[in-house]
Amino acid sequence: MTDCLFCKIAAGEIPCNKAYEDADVLAFYDIHPQAPVHILVIPKAHAAAGAGEITAENSALAGKCFEAIAKLAGELDLSAGFRVVTNNGPAAGQTVPHLHFHLLAGKDLSLTMG
């Protein structure tokens, strides 16, 4: 999609610090990390603006993102624990309307959820 930041990153038009890539999914380190490990996991295709647009047609891409998250958790040895967050809409703080999941780890996340 034109004028979508994450589409441009997926297309290689804007550089990123890549953590994982396959045919459908790209994962890269967040530019403003909220935890020692903060990775954004996105479908390369602009299939949905956010979790509120997941349908039977595009849900496989969300599943692929979670497969990537599990691989990253193994590769980065996040066995102590990690959190996956997705923001949907302005009140949730979503700033980039291209479906993405935040993978957060490396600190004690247990006391805060909202």
Ligand code: 5GP
């Ligand atoms: P949201 O707020 O939409 O849930 O998440 C968007 C995330 O993208 C934010 O955590 C923000 O720091 C990150 N971000 C914004 N612009 C860039 C960028 O150009 N490169 C990278 N790596 N992350 C970005």
Ligand code: ZN
């Ligand atoms: Zn996009």
